[in-house]
Amino acid sequence: MFASKSRRVFTIFVLTLIVAISSVGLSSAQEQVTIYGMVNDAFARIWLENLVPAFNEKYPNIEVVIDPVPYGELLPKQLLELTSGAPSYDFIVTDDPWLPQLAATGLLMDLKTDLADVTDPDYNWDDFAPGALAAGEWNGGQYSVPVRSNLLLMFYNRTLFEEAGLEEPGEGYSWDDLAADLPQLVRDTDGDGTDDVWGIATYFGRDPLTPTIWQAIFNSNGGQLFDAELNPTFNTPEGIEALQYHIDLAQYGPPGVSAYTFTDTLEAFRQGRVAVMFNWGSVYHGVAINPETTSLTAEQVGVAPLPGGSAVDSSSHRGIWTAAIPREAANPEAAWTFIQWMTSQEGEVFTSATVGQFPARISTLTGEAPQDWLVDVFAAINAGYDAIGQGDMWRPRLPDSDGVQQILALHHSRAMTGDVTPEQALADAEAEIIEFLTDKGYYD
Amino acid sequence: MTRLEALGGQTSKVTAPRRNLRRVFEPYVFILPTVIILITLLIYPLFYTLQASLSNFDTFTFSPATFAGFRHYERVLQDNNFWSSVRVTAAYLLAALPLQLALGVSIAFLISVQWPGSKIVRALFIIPMVVTPVVAGSMWKMLLDPLWGYVNYLLTLIGGKPVLWLADTNLALISVVIIDTWRWTPFIILIILAGIVSLDPEPVEAAKVDGANWLQRFVYVILPMLRPVILSAFLVRWLGAIKMFDIIYTATGGGPGNATEVINMYIYDTAFRSLSFERASAMSVLMVLAAFAFTFLFIRFSHWVER
Structure with missing residues (x-):
């Protein structure tokens, strides 16, 4: 009798324990929860329409609410969100250069350690391309994970290269090769005496992303913006030469190219008016596949990393959106479930095929591409990641990265418009950056 | 009792x-x-801005931290980019305000006369005012595009060459003034038109009987009578113009170089891109003081003219 009672108590205890353990470990999979995310409006709608429904097929108990925020307001809002003391969001999606600033607040979870207990055992961190995963690292912690990988790529119009009698860019294509090709790509195709197709379109106008082109040229020739002590190292003959090269490229662009940023560049290429475009890889679908947004076809559009310099065979620049979880988030486990699914190989294959966003996992990039058109793209991204890793091709990894980029953008633009020489522009930028970083307490 | x-x-x-x-x-x-x-x-908000301008702003807690005295003001006054943005703002105001006022008064006078379709024309003038600045900036950016913009297309039809409206450092600010004028002149027109309609018709009629032609009636009779209305329109427009930001933000981003970087644009970049909220606050305080001083002067001038 006593033995039977004690067995019953023991059974109840074990059952209670099982339920308790399940509710801790699987709460995100079984309880009905709503998670809130702050996402750039450029892709928030696509996520809501495609990504969230696919996620909910597997995890119907997690409702995902996405709040679209314009790019210009995103960083201040994310900082306010973290420092408010009571975050309203369970995850935030942040741009590459902002992560150090957000992580430095100490208010983001270290995904590898803080959430280790609720991480899927099959979630393979080592499968991420190191250069891509580094976008979420800060001071040895992994505060975010790549959800929308992006990098600068070279898009080229095969038809225009062929019509100009040129070979299309292949492996080992260098900045010198590009300089030799560009004059021949500017042509008058209808014989009316004015040029109507041009060599190149890319960032030339005043924009924080314009210096990334100069940085790619500079990095591929062995240059770096800063040394280990954060002293600027770009005001050198190599830096000046790279800037002059970027300025000279504008000679081969359409009228007004010196003011081009993201959209103008895209338009010129999509309408078949320029032979080469340097832009973010994520535009590929809209440039080569979607007939509603482009006059070109996948057969016409070649894609590769940016040309190489004296230090590396090709170049690029990293621009990866990563997802992070605030330390005080209401539902960190559910948010992490969503992010894990999105960044798993299964999620990456889905997002590549449907949302047009690029993967960061080596297994996804080297595996079977989910769409035919992604074969060339994955190859270009893979090569781009290699270049990025070899040449440290990213914006400065410091909490005030945006401030530095802003100064570079201003002085780059002054050189581009001829207000000052490249030498003067870099000297001014160097002086201002030192002053800015001193003011921010970076130097003793 | x-x-x-x-x-x-x-x-x-x-x-x-x-x-x-x-x-x-x-x-x-x-x-x-x-x-x-x-x-x-x-x-x-004004006191918070003042407090932030006198403090070292902690971006980790997103609040003013230690007292910094007037250090940020000193830095701002030594900042070449700040003075460059002040010069650009002054150039924009000196070009845009008189132009909009002159056009507004002239057009208001022309459409104050009743003629077939005049009411439709008056209604059309409201359109630019109701277009949001961001849409106006983007729309004009497309119209002025050197490659496929309609303005350059029209220029080439009459034998001209494409003009780099927004990419040329010498033309960019002029283009911004054109966009701003397109947007805000109707506002002046409406105010002046209301003023003309409410004028006492007798002096105008008397001038007509005395043999004054339409130009003389306009210059010597209507304009002096409209002076208070014109000054009011100028004051309201001045207060709007010193806040210029959104059209430039969408059309040029402050470029090329810093050719169109007005003070508000520079404050925005300093605060939300460089995250130097203390310097941006110092600039904002200086800007408020300058705006206040000029507005006070304009009001005094307006009272003096009215007397």
Whole structure:
């Protein structure tokens, strides 16, 4: 009798324990929860329409609410969100250069350690391309994970290269090769005496992303913006030469190219008016596949990393959106479930095929591409990641990265418009950056 | 004995001070909600900006931290980019305001006369005003595009060459002034038109009887009578123009170089891109003081002219 009672108590205890353990470990999979995310409006709608429904097929108990925020307001809002003391969001999606600033607040979870207990055992961190995963690292912690990988790529119009009698860019294509090709790509195709197709379109106008082109040229020739002590190292003959090269490229662009940023560049290429475009890889679908947004076809559009310099065979620049979880988030486990699914190989294959966003996992990039058109793209991204890793091709990894980029953008633009020489522009930028970083307490 | 005392003096002696007290405080109770709203929405942000400009702003806690004195003001006054943005702002104001005022007064005079379709034309003038600045900036950016913009297309039709409206450092600010003028001249037109309609017709009729032609009537009779209206329109437009930001943000981003970087654009970049909120606050305070000083001068001038 006593033995039977004690067995019953023991059974109840074990059952209670099982339920308790399940509710801790699987709460995100079984309880009905709503998670809130702050996402750039450029892709928030696509996520809501495609990504969230696919996620909910597997995890119907997690409702995902996405709040679209314009790019210009995103960083201040994310900082306010973290420092408010009571975050309203369970995850935030942040741009590459902002992560150090957000992580430095100490208010983001270290995904590898803080959430280790609720991480899927099959979630393979080592499968991420190191250069891509580094976008979420800060001071040895992994505060975010790549959800929308992006990098600068070279898009080229095969038809225009062929019509100009040129070979299309292949492996080992260098900045010198590009300089030799560009004059021949500017042509008058209808014989009316004015040029109507041009060599190149890319960032030339005043924009924080314009210096990334100069940085790619500079990095591929062995240059770096800063040394280990954060002293600027770009005001050198190599830096000046790279800037002059970027300025000279504008000679081969359409009228007004010196003011081009993201959209103008895209338009010129999509309408078949320029032979080469340097832009973010994520535009590929809209440039080569979607007939509603482009006059070109996948057969016409070649894609590769940016040309190489004296230090590396090709170049690029990293621009990866990563997802992070605030330390005080209401539902960190559910948010992490969503992010894990999105960044798993299964999620990456889905997002590549449907949302047009690029993967960061080596297994996804080297595996079977989910769409035919992604074969060339994955190859270009893979090569781009290699270049990025070899040449440290990213914006400065410091909490005030945006401030530095802003100064570079201003002085780059002054050189581009001829207000000052490249030498003067870099000297001014160097002086201002030192002053800015001193003011921010970076130097003793 | 007063009538009140006769009716029961004891009570009235007690309530009189209370009634006086109530009379003193009652108005304040009624205006209290407005005062609270004003303090919350107007005065607190101003003081917060002042506090931020005198502090070292901690971006990790997103709040003013230690007291910094006037250090940020010194830095701002030594900042070449700040002075460059002040020069650009001054150039924009000196070009845009007189142009909009001259065009507004002239067009208002022309359409004040009734002719077939004049009401439709008046209605059309409202359109630019209701277009949001961001849309206006983007729309004009497309129209002025050197490659496929309609303006350059029209230029080439009459034998001209494509013009780099927004990419040329010498033309970019002029282009911004054109966009701003397109957007805000109708506002001046409407104010002046309302002024013309409400004018006493007798002096104009008398001038006509005296043999004054339409130009003389306009210059010597209508314009002097419209002076207070014109000055009011100028004041309102001035207060809007010193806040110029959105059209430039969408059309040029402050470039090329810093050719169109007005002070508000520079403050925005300093605050939200460089995250130097203390310097941006210092610039904002200086900007408010300058705007206040100029507005005060314009109001004094307007009173002097009216006298």
